Amino acid sequence: MEKPTTIELVLTAVLSAINGAIFLVWSNFVWDYLKLFTGLLFLPIVYGVWYIGATVPAYIVRKPGIALLGEFLAAVAELAYGSHYLTAPLYGFMQGLMSELVFAATRYRRWDWATMAAAGAAPSIWAAAADTLLYNIVAPLSPEQRIIFWSLYFISGALIAGVLVKAVIDAVTETGVLDHFAVGREARLASSRG
Amino acid sequence: MSLYYEGDTLLHRLNPLTKLLVSTVAVFHAGILGTPLVLAAHLAAASMLVAVARPRLNRLIALGAAAAVFGQWWVNAALYHYNLGLDWQESSTLALLLAARVAVIILYSLAFVATTSPRDLAVALSASLHVPYIYSFMSFVTLRMMPLLARDLENIRAARLVRGYKPPRSPVARLASLLSPLLAVAVRRSVYMGLAMEARGFGAYPDRSYVDPPRFTRLDALFAAAAAALMAALAVAAA
């Protein structure tokens, strides 16, 4: 398995700067205000956005360590931009680790919809548990509601950080912007074969 | 970090790793125990640390934090009442406990971020914990790139505004249309920066020298011991 090059690490760090900004908007605005409209129960439907720090760079570079580094750095960026939540880097590390484990299980060779959905959903294992433990976020919900609530973490992760991320990056790859990286190389190989 | 400022408060003089460890343990301590006594103690401790840290807050951040806490209280109170059928008195009290957790986290967050330079943290992670520096130093890249990318995004927005461009309807196409130019510039900078970093010996050896790394002093030991003692006492009291 190849190790990431310095350029690939730097790209991950740069993408994390972008993702961190998105996280900040999501944390400080969307999460708090959406609560007023959807109520608590369906709120986690937007949670998946917080995992893209892992799936975006990993899908582009396709090498070990990138999902973990990316999610962690994006959380650091979020904190640096002015987020209220000190726990962000810890969440980033653990969430990144969950995604990383999924990619490691496929030996960094499978990058299809199923893998991405799984890698997008995996960080919820940490997020749902930590939110419950640290913030006691499910306190005002009944047991049945809690099941729905926790499930949404996973569904949102799979859809947003998995499926949507893959769709968008595939579209960007067609422009040639990502030619230097694994996702671009594999796309060109696929099109020259087909 | 936007909130970080160079200063000489007690917290500034602590090693970043000490602060990281203590605040993480404190947050988990507050979360797991969660009783009113514990939360009140943490609120007091965190507030004291914030007072020591003397962060420079702008109105937007202060307002956002206050809104987050207040929102937690209000929304959860409503949920307890309408969802679980509790009366307003009880709902309000229980929701207050939840809001207190958020407040504790926000306060510790503030005290930490205002007094810890991200550079010192990255260096401490590598110099003391032996995290491979090629990873921890990527945090510098992220922080360095943030303002540049913000400028890029602003230029992209301005160019589109002037042209009268309306993005495509489908969310995927819309995102791709916005991301392509941003990523094009990001990729070019990444390639150059990666080359520049290696051209400055980045990654030549597994470890590196540090001219002035953060050190552990007696202050760190005292601070950690005091925090441990307080949390142990609270744990006993809560039992």
Added chain:
Amino acid sequence: MPVVEASGLEAGYLGEEPVFSGVDLDVGEGEALLLLGPTGAGKSTLLLGLAGAIPRLVPGYLRGRLRVAGLDPRLEGLAAMSRHLGLLLQDPEAQTIMFKVYEEVYFPLENLRYPPGEIPRLAGEALRRVGLEKLWGSSVDTLSTGLKQRLALAAVLAPRPGLLLLDEPTAHIDPASAAEIYRVVAGEKGGGASAIVVDHRVEYVEEYVDRVLFMSGGGLAEAPSLDALAERVGLDTLLRSGVWVPPRLLPPRRVEPPPRWTGEGDVLVEAGSLSLRLGGRRVLRDVSIRVRRGEIAVILGPNGAGKTSLLRVLAGVQDGWEGSVAVDGGPPAPSRAVYVTQIPEHQFVARTVLGEVEATYRILGYPPPEARRAAEELLERHGLGGLAGRSLYRLSQGQKRLVSLAAVEPLDRRVYLLDEPTFGLDMRYSLLVAREIEGLAARGKAVIVVTHDSWLPAILECRVYGLSGGRIVYEGGFAELLEERGAWPQLSFKPPPMLEEGGAAALPEYRARIRGAMP
């Protein structure tokens, strides 16, 4: 011992044809070489190969016999080679990693495991060599791009490498800083270091080099000087390769004067006492300019002077200004002017060249088939028809710039605001852009160009505004500016060498020669 020994070098990128082959190169101690050639000839590839970036950092292949400082860079890799060589690239923003000036110079020394006790001293020496020692504790983001590049050079020089590789180090910086960079390089050469320089702006560097190499069509031609090279490969070859051939080598040709606008000269852009505050800082103070139909106004000035902010106000994308501003008969608004950004990619909205032009027609309401036809015609008119199906992001810098100018033409607005339109371009594309600018003025547009390239206002019929510290410190013709040397420092202005020596009197000849080279 020769610093570089190479024979039969061949290199290329993954799965592609070689970029160059059969290259032999020997560089001795204290020797400086200038490497010229068209885009895509492989100059950067050669430098990166010598530095050890290929194949370990940049996927590709590099075959043949190669020794740099006695080592094989392919085996060592760029990071290990950094002890022996220094690599300076074109974008200063992408080369500065730390936040404080001294940290930037500590960085390579720490990476290379120099003893911590010695690092501050070595860092101080490196900063002294580039003249930045007074900025030791400054924040990197307060530096202009020219100073950032000098800082990057200091970082690269800190370990005292024996070989310097410079890849277009002056592409993004003002001429005064460019001259400084090469003065420092010459100093290093005097100290025994060797250098290989790739740079289009040969006038700054030719006096310091011992040999000139021309890379094209896969091979390498050599000559002891630029003049000799011009004789060997022919002036036309050099011009076509985009090299900034110094005017003394260009024949003064009788060229027709550029077309001019002969219609009404009404004022299309007028700003009076314009002031702007951004983030608490006064970015523009009491700025007044006036541009009529058919006129070109060039705004010169150092980085951070407020030039881009001025354009943004006129483009209607910047609020918070005070004073009076009228653009094409009304207050500034996004729909009134055409604003072309410094980085062409920022304005791209499509995937292909054709799609990019088509998008503008679609915005104007043309139905898809007509939009496509109109776009095809426009590209043909601009000589870009061959690029129609190409992917935007795979074009060369010059091609991207021409496409960005063509793509906004259908908007048919009367005011054009161009931010550094010749940024990072070689001579050929730069002159094409200059001609485009003249064409716009000839069609009755009011064109405002922000640039730090001093040759551009030299060859255009234009009015020059000098902006420094947010204020207009000069207003007049270019010839007059050449005679007012006192105004130069605050504008970071440095005219091309021929004009610096000859003053306004040399201007007609300069113009004749450069314009004669216009493709």
